[in-house]
Amino acid sequence: MTTPVKIxxxxxxxxxGSRTVLDGLSLDAHEGRSLVVIGGSGTxxxxxxxxxxxLIAPDSGHVEIDGERVRPGDPSDPGLGQIGMLFQSxxxxxxxxxxxxxxxxxxxxxxxxxAEARQKAVEALAQVDLEPDVASRAPRELxxxxxxRASLARAIVTRPAILFFDEPTTGLDPxxxxxxxxxxxxxxxxxxxxxxxxxHDMASMRMIADEVAMIENGTILWRGPLEGVxxxxxxxxxxxxxxxxxxx
Amino acid sequence: MMVxxxxxxxxxxxxxxxRSLGAMTLFASFTLxxxxxxxxxxxxxxxxxxxxxxxxxxxxxxxxFTGAALALNIYVGGERFNAESFVPxxxxxxxxxxxxxxxxxLMLAGRxxxxxxxxxxAMRATEQIDALHTLTIDPMRYLVVPRVLAGVVVMPLLVLVxxxxxxxxxxxxxxxxxEFDPTVYVRNSADILExxxxxSGLIKAAVFGFLLTLMGxxxxxxxxxxxxxxxxxxxHAVVSAAMLIFAANFILTSMFV
Numbered sequence: 001m002t003t004p005v006k007i008x009x010x011x012x013x014x015x016x017g018s019r020t021v022l023d024g025l026s027l028d029a030h031e032g033r034s035l036v037v038i039g040g041s042g043t044x045x046x047x048x049x050x051x052x053x054x055l056i057a058p059d060s061g062h063v064e065i066d067g068e069r070v071r072p073g074d075p076s077d078p079g080l081g082q083i084g085m086l087f088q089s090x091x092x093x094x095x096x097x098x099x100x101x102x103x104x105x106x107x108x109x110x111x112x113x114x115a116e117a118r119q120k121a122v123e124a125l126a127q128v129d130l131e132p133d134v135a136s137r138a139p140r141e142l143x144x145x146x147x148x149r150a151s152l153a154r155a156i157v158t159r160p161a162i163l164f165f166d167e168p169t170t171g172l173d174p175x176x177x178x179x180x181x182x183x184x185x186x187x188x189x190x191x192x193x194x195x196x197x198x199x200h201d202m203a204s205m206r207m208i209a210d211e212v213a214m215i216e217n218g219t220i221l222w223r224g225p226l227e228g229v230x231x232x233x234x235x236x237x238x239x240x241x242x243x244x245x246x247x248x
Numbered sequence: 249m250m251v252x253x254x255x256x257x258x259x260x261x262x263x264x265x266x267r268s269l270g271a272m273t274l275f276a277s278f279t280l281x282x283x284x285x286x287x288x289x290x291x292x293x294x295x296x297x298x299x300x301x302x303x304x305x306x307x308x309x310x311x312x313f314t315g316a317a318l319a320l321n322i323y324v325g326g327e328r329f330n331a332e333s334f335v336p337x338x339x340x341x342x343x344x345x346x347x348x349x350x351x352x353x354l355m356l357a358g359r360x361x362x363x364x365x366x367x368x369x370a371m372r373a374t375e376q377i378d379a380l381h382t383l384t385i386d387p388m389r390y391l392v393v394p395r396v397l398a399g400v401v402v403m404p405l406l407v408l409v410x411x412x413x414x415x416x417x418x419x420x421x422x423x424x425x426x427e428f429d430p431t432v433y434v435r436n437s438a439d440i441l442e443x444x445x446x447x448s449g450l451i452k453a454a455v456f457g458f459l460l461t462l463m464g465x466x467x468x469x470x471x472x473x474x475x476x477x478x479x480x481x482x483x484h485a486v487v488s489a490a491m492l493i494f495a496a497n498f499i500l501t502s503m504f505v
Contacts, residue, residue, distance in 0.1 A: 055378050075386045083382060091379035093371075105383045108288070108390070154383075 003031040006194040011061035012051055021047045023218035034188055034195040036209035044218045045198040084155035088167040090147040092139040099135035102154045124153040128183050145176035156187050165197040169204045181207040202241055275466045279396055282388040291394035299360050300402035307352045311410035314351050315417025323426050336436035339418035344445050348411040350497055353456035357489035361464035365485035368468025369478035392465045403457025404450040448504040456493050463489035
């Protein structure tokens, strides 16, 4: 059964100087489904995600969330309010404690009282298997895996309808990466959220994806169900997944 | 073979300078626009402490030594015209109208502009500014406005302190080395100063506060390229803040005389 389109990239083109990073890219993500975008380094995956977040303005084309155009550079965009984002680096604020990071949106955007916001933050931390004592620590005191989990807690604390994951397992050992992947699956399912994940970690893709899209030279080369990747529907995708360069 | 073309090089340099000035002006206009709307009072208060209170020792010491050196120099110059008695008057005027605001602003350009640029630059490099946006908080309102406003509010206060300490530095040298009578020194210093001398210095201070915090924010916000980029941003922030302070000082002095 196909669910309605939640996010749609419509002929998005983005150039940096003479380099075309996105070249008329069109793609959509359906409600409640988990789309994983794979592709080599520098193919435009992160730029694609940033156009949906309004962090980068396309040169032509646009992105829609629930049929409404995303307004680049506008943090008050209603579409943005639906998104929880897990950054590659975690991107927790150094100057705040873990719970203040997790509750940041509740405190600053929703103007929630500190005690209530702290309670919500501790609950979100528990959902990503972090103990309450982590709440008062500074981000610099956390390991890489804990940092990612705290960042995931920040992404889910407002129970968003959309979750974006930018290279969620980069820099983690395989065991910790597996933990993060499982947490992502669990959270996406429990929220019933639409998820878009950027990765080149194939284990991550296999665990998270309902659907897979491969990006190359700024366009979508192939898109299909996870099973299509495994059955090698497209030779280039097949090579990428197997880690083959394509040169004899 | 490439031949160096000085006209082309000059043209490129001028265009680059104009581009930078344009970008800075746009950034300043975005900052002023961001004044309207949600205000992060906690951030503002925090910046008041960081920019103002923590800068007191460096501003105070600089003003003390500047006032003392100024008194000695004016004495040497005044002696040639039998005008040594004008030392208190000229020290007071020089400190209040010119040196207090400029020296304090330059010290803050070194301490504050570079600090702001490094902090915001590191936030840019680690995606924390992007994170603010995704958390539906305008980075201009959360990061830039509190710093720039704190700069504008706190600089006149710092300059007021610098003025008092600078004049005191001159007084110390005048009384202990140049054999001035303390009462006469204080009376001469107070008599020469008019209200406008102090006010014009404080207006300069507010403008300098705006410029030096704005430059820190601008260069940090546009930092690129990891740790090296953060270092570059800090350097550019200090240099551009210092240059703008000198330029603004000349313009304001021309207006105030």
